[in-house]
Amino acid sequence: MLNSLQEILSFHYVYPLTLNKFQLLMKSIESTRNLVETSPAKLAKILSISTINADNILLKYKQVLKINLMDVYNSSSVRAIPFNSKFYPESLLDLIDPPTVLYAKGDISLLQEPRKIAIIGSRKATNYSSLALEYIVPPLVEQNVVIVSGLAKGADSLAHRATIQYGGKTIAVLGHGFSHLYPRENKELASEIEGNHLLLSEYPPYVGVQKWQFPMRNRIISGISNAIVVTEASLKSGTLITTEHALEHGKDIFVVPGPILKEQSKGTNSLLREGAIPIWDGYQIIEELKLF
Structure with a gap:
């Protein structure tokens, strides 16, 4: 039997x-x-939850079922992309726990672009990341590579802005629903991405900001990308969660080497020791991935 949208x-x-x-x-x-x-x-047994919780879920489900969610989403310019949609990235199905539904705002055709590279790093990224992106982003944009990141402070924001500055396309993966925005100082950037690029989330619009959702978001950043570029990261950086996801799926990790005494380079230099590929411009990435 088919499942209805x-x-x-x-x-x-x-x-x-x-x-x-x-x-x-x-x-x-x-x-x-x-x-x-x-x-x-029965639902409680299947999902390993309490009967009270299951009863509440079923009650709310029957109420929501009466609402035409597609109309609600369309009125808010939200595109719901279930796992069986042609726009759902097949690479996500390789994850241990793929999202059942993706929610998108903006140009969903970017999901079908064959070349996507994630650029990530520390929320406390310094000017060193900005300088590195001046050499890394333009060659990737020249080759129509879509730049993926997480709209966080620091390296993520720098990656999105650099891509826009050099005329490229970018995808921002959020760790919450569209009715919320984190961090708030990226409101203008998020608006720009929604208008001309793509915002993506696995959470329904009402879902707020929770700390544990950001590591979950990282697997999607990795999952839709062909490779990962790390500019700066400390040893305890959440960036390393994304690289772990990428390594599990055999994806290349490119790292900008950093000064040995700098805190924001300890994580990146550790990745180099573990076998990541050192880079200092975008042409090296293109050559390595044979994108020409």
């Missing part, structure tokens, strides 16, 4: 499961159409 979006709105857990649920009940008849006890 309305049913998928309604359940995801109420309880945004990752795809592996959603498929586990579907394996047990066969179709989203059977959700309304599923007992709280």
Whole structure:
């Protein structure tokens, strides 16, 4: 039995499961159409949650099901992209826990561009990252590479801005829903990306900012990208979570070497010791990935 888009979006709105857990649920009940008849006890057992929680989920699901979410999303310029959509990046299906639905604002055709490279780094990135991006970004833009990052302070913001400055296209992956913005100082940048590039999230618009959601976001940054570039990162940087995801899936990690006494270079220099590829301009990346 097929799952309807309305049913998928309604359940995801109420309880945004990752795809592996959603498929586990579907394996047990066969179709989203059977959700309304599923007992709280059965749902609780399948999802390993309390019966009270399951009862609450089913109650809210039946309420949301009456609302045309596609109309609601369209009125807010939000495009919902479920796992079975042609716009859903196939590379995400290689993750252990792919998102069931992606929410997009902007140019969703960027998801289908074959060449995407993530540029990430420390939230406390220094002018060293800015200088490095002057050499790294222009050659990538020349080759129509889409630059992916996370709209965070520091290196992420610098990567998005450099890409826009040099006339390229960028995707910002958020760790929350579109009704919120973090950090707030990136409001103008987010607006620019929404208008001419792409904002992406796995969370329904109402979902607020939670610390644990940002490491989850990192797997999507890695998942939709062909390779990762790290400008600056300390030893305890969240950036290293993204590189771990990338390494697990056999993707190249390119690193800008940094001064040995600098805190923001300890993480990047550690990555070099572990086998990451040192770079100091974008042409090296293109040559390494044979993008010509």
